[in-house]
Structures are given as structure tokens and as C-alpha cells.
Amino acid sequence: MVLTDMSVDLSTQVVDHYENPRNVGSLDKTSKNVGTGLVGAPACGDVMKLQIQVDEKGKIVDARFKTFGCGSAIASSSLATEWVKGKTVEEALTIKNTDIAKELCLPPVKLHCSMLAEDAIKAALADYKLKQEPKKGEAEKK
Amino acid sequence: MLLRAAWRRAAVAVTAAPGPKPAAPTRGLRLRVGDHAPQSAVPADTTVAPEAGPVLRPLYMDVQATTPLDPRVLDAMLPYLINYYGNPHSRTHAYGWESEAAMERARQQVASLIGADPREIIFTSGATESNNIAIKGVARFYRSRKKHLITTQTEHKCVLDSCRSLEAEGFQVTYLPVQKSGIIDLKELEAAIQPDTSLVSVMTVNNEIGVKQPIAEIGQICSSRKVYFHTDAAQAVGKIPLDVNDMKIDLMSISGHKIYGPKGCVIWVYTLWNARALMGSHSPVPFFRFGIGRFTTEEEVDYTVEKCIQHVKRLREMSPLWEMVQDGIDLKSIKWTQH
Numbered sequence: 001m002v003l004t005d006m007s008v009d010l011s012t013q014v015v016d017h018y019e020n021p022r023n024v025g026s027l028d029k030t031s032k033n034v035g036t037g038l039v040g041a042p043a044c045g046d047v048m049k050l051q052i053q054v055d056e057k058g059k060i061v062d063a064r065f066k067t068f069g070c071g072s073a074i075a076s077s078s079l080a081t082e083w084v085k086g087k088t089v090e091e092a093l094t095i096k097n098t099d100i101a102k103e104l105c106l107p108p109v110k111l112h113c114s115m116l117a118e119d120a121i122k123a124a125l126a127d128y129k130l131k132q133e134p135k136k137g138e139a140e141k142k
Numbered sequence: 143m144l145l146r147a148a149w150r151r152a153a154v155a156v157t158a159a160p161g162p163k164p165a166a167p168t169r170g171l172r173l174r175v176g177d178h179a180p181q182s183a184v185p186a187d188t189t190v191a192p193e194a195g196p197v198l199r200p201l202y203m204d205v206q207a208t209t210p211l212d213p214r215v216l217d218a219m220l221p222y223l224i225n226y227y228g229n230p231h232s233r234t235h236a237y238g239w240e241s242e243a244a245m246e247r248a249r250q251q252v253a254s255l256i257g258a259d260p261r262e263i264i265f266t267s268g269a270t271e272s273n274n275i276a277i278k279g280v281a282r283f284y285r286s287r288k289k290h291l292i293t294t295q296t297e298h299k300c301v302l303d304s305c306r307s308l309e310a311e312g313f314q315v316t317y318l319p320v321q322k323s324g325i326i327d328l329k330e331l332e333a334a335i336q337p338d339t340s341l342v343s344v345m346t347v348n349n350e351i352g353v354k355q356p357i358a359e360i361g362q363i364c365s366s367r368k369v370y371f372h373t374d375a376a377q378a379v380g381k382i383p384l385d386v387n388d389m390k391i392d393l394m395s396i397s398g399h400k401i402y403g404p405k406g407c408v409i410w411v412y413t414l415w416n417a418r419a420l421m422g423s424h425s426p427v428p429f430f431r432f433g434i435g436r437f438t439t440e441e442e443v444d445y446t447v448e449k450c451i452q453h454v455k456r457l458r459e460m461s462p463l464w465e466m467v468q469d470g471i472d473l474k475s476i477k478w479t480q481h
Contacts (some may be wrong), residue, residue: 024460041478042463049462066462074460091351 010071017075023084025064027051033126039119046113050120052084052092054109054128060084060092065120069111072110076100084121085118089128095121204378207263208350212402219404230356256375256394257385267406270300272395273343276372279306280341280393281313286338292316294326294355297345298374305343317342324353332363341370354382361390376400 010018026049029036033054033067040047046069067074079100083110084092100106100114184317184452202210222244228237230245246260255259266272281291292306295317316334318326326344335342342364344355364371371390376397378384386394399405458464463473 021460026465033326038462039479042473043478047462047478049465066460066465068457068461068463 002123005136013104014071014075014082014106017104018079021039021074021078023064023078023085023114024066025054026066027064033128033130034035035124035126035131037120037123037125037127039123040069040116042068045069046116047118048073048077048116050077050080050124052121052124052128055088060087060089060091069113070104070110072104073113076113077120079103080117080121087126091121092121092125179247195382201302206352208399209402211404212423215403242265252396253419255379255384256396257387260267262386268393269298269374269397273298273300273372273374274304275302276341276393276395277341278308280370280372281308282311283341285313288337288338290314290316291341291343291367291408292331292334292339293343294318294345296320296324296348296351297343297431299377301343301345311354320353324348324351325355326360326365328356328359331360332367335363335367339367339369341372343372343374345374345376346384347375347382349377354375354378355393357384358389365390 027034028053031053035052035054037050038047039050047067048069051064051065052060055061063078063084065079065081080095082099083095087095088102092114095118097118100117101111104114104140106114186293221233222241226237226240226244228235228239228241230242231237232238232241245265247263248262249260249393252258253265266275277291277293289312291308291313293301293307302317305313310316316328318334322325331342342358342360344360346357347354355373360373361371370392372395373391374395375384376395376401379396380401384391384394464474466476
């Protein structure tokens, strides 16, 4: 079944991520090695949750996502989880929304999905960093 | 007929297009297969040539607003638009006679759909006009003795506007509230009827939330209190069983374009000025109708429903909101990040 984002065709990459999303799921958000980013708002139509699991050397070894939104939003967050895996925390910070948009051939009307995915990555990394500081051990619920 | 064949060819083209599709019933789906390269936001050339190729249109699910014309309806209408174009009221020649015969056949069909006599059917330009005629007509006819009308707060805009314009003429209107279920309280209705009430207007099925009002009970109340009962049945006709005699309906508005007919041409008002004996009906349970449009065979409906369920389940499993709800988190309590 093919979705249409209004009158715009979805690129094959987006359709692929929608039909076969990678890394859907959840990690244990209470774990010290897991950073959780929750961005977006139901009122805006897009909510993304992205989680990363980092080993003791600072490398992201696993990532999961859950997204409420259109095909482009699902694809952007799915791609984001693919890209962060294997990167260090510093390298993951360099992932840009323009790269995601280019990879998925997102049309202008769907650029905000890639921006939200970048925000989700950054939020997950920020949460992980916060957890590493022993004094401020509480992961804040946004 | 020609058009039906054309639609079948289009449906075949859709099923032949690349894509994971089992044998899908696609009768009459107005899709054109799109095959042009997707636009990318990053390069500068985002203008699309007008003839870039046909585009897949979104699936239409707003069936409560209007429905596409069924090919069988078009087939039935076409002869009278092309060949048999006489005015049904031209009493003196064959063109008029054959048109009149067709109109009377249509009248009979409508009548048997709602359990009425063909002489009680009037064709208007739409349910809006029918509602206006019914409400303003009855109110003004009894203006000298009765100045009160009752309706509900969830009626269609044309009903509410008719009532408002009558209020400006000096009539008094009671707008009954609905309960949480969307259904009116019958006791409130009974209490609202005054000695000078001429008309009660309650729609059979609501066009926005799909609830069915207890029409038979309302008809019984109105009949026992000698008040005319009008119902806007635009969303109900052809979908739930209706019998104007059993339900003691005096006036009914019907809309053709809600039941796969054309817009603006053939809408019916039914008028009845006699009281009828009541037969009991069970109280309707409210339900929310999910419009899946022009899938009319069981096979098509099953297929569509299965597809919907499958995709909704998949999307739900992918949703962080569903996960939070399952964990017992109140979504309203979350401060979302702005974007």
C-alpha cells in the first residue's frame, strides 16, 4: 500500500524505511548507558523518540527509535538510528538534517522531519551526557 | 457502457503497476499511477513540469462529506442527458412522456427505499433546500397559532441557520443539547414540547460523529403530542433501515450525493400530513462510522478493513505515544518540546 504525503510522491528510500523500518523498539531508559531523546509534539503531528546505547569507550553500539508521524518522519528517524550506530558520541553530533534530507530525497514540505530527527539525536546524546555526570543523575522528563 | 469499460481499464493499470499488492479489488478507484523521479529538497531545481506524469492521489476517506459518483448511477443517468432529453412536464409529446416515465420510476425507487408512497416524494436541489423547505415551510404555515420549534444543537448548519432565521421572524426555538453519547435525552424532548410547538427536527444520523438518534421513539413522542416530526436523513438513507410510517416521520430530507449519486440534481423531500400508527423499534446504539467510501462488495470491504487494521497496528507499534500510554503515562501531563 502506497501512502501519499498530500500530492507529493514518496521517494523509494522513504517507502523502504516505512515498509521495513530499521531498529524500531525501546532500550532500557533507566540504564546509565542509554540516552533517550523525545522531541516533537502531537499537536505538530510528529513525535520522535530516539535511544542510544553507548559502551564504556564512548561508542554507540545500539540505537532504537519510535516515531508518531508521517512516512518521511518515520524514515528520517529510522535512518538516524542506522547512522548513529558505530559512531562515537562526538561523531554522532555531526549528523546534519541536510544529510538525512538528501539521503531520503525529502521534498521541501518534509524538511522539518529531518530537522526533528537531528534534534532527536542531539537530545539522546544530551540525555546520555547528563547521566554520566554523577551529581545530576536524574534524567529529566521533557 | 463506455465509461464503465474505461474505469475497468484504469483499475487494471493500477493493479499492474509495480508494488506489493495481492489481488486487490480496485473497481472504480480513480488512481493514476505515478512514475516520475521524486523531488529532492537539496538541489535547486524543484519545479515540476506540468506534464510530468500522472500523480497518485490520496485515498479518499471523507465519505461523510460527499461520495464519488457510482459508475452504475452515471450509466443510468447518461441516456437522459444525451438522448432522452425531454422535459418531464411536456405532456404533449413522446420526449416528455419518456422523461416523465423515468422520473416516476425514480420516484418509486426512492419511495420504496424509505417505505413511503411515491406521491409523497418531491425532488429538490439538495438536502439543504429540503431542510429549508421543511422547517420554514411548516413553521410559517402554522405561524398564526404555533410559534415554537424544537431542534438539536448538533444539527447540520442548514437546519440551524433555518431556525435562526425563523427566530429573527419572531419564532421561538429550543436547541436541545446532546448527552455525552451524542444522543438527545428523550425526557428533555418531551419536557420541551409546548402547546404551541409546530415542529421537531432531529437528524437521523449525525454527519460528523455518526451517532444514530432514537428516531422511532422521537416519532412516537411527536405523534402522541400532535407535533410534526422532521428528520434530516441525509447520512442515514441507504445505510440503515428506514420506514417513515413505522417511525412516524412526517418530513424527511435525503441527499443524493451522500449515496453515490450526483450533486445538486436529485434530492428528495418527503412530506406526509397524516398521523400513522406506531410499531415499536429497539433503541439505536451509538456507533462511529468509519468511512471507507465506495467499496460496496463484501470482498472489497473486508479487504479494505484488513488493510486498515494491519497498517494501524503497525503504526501503533511504532508509536512512542502508544508506548507511553501503555506505561500508564498521562499524555496531557507531558511538556512537549516546541519545534
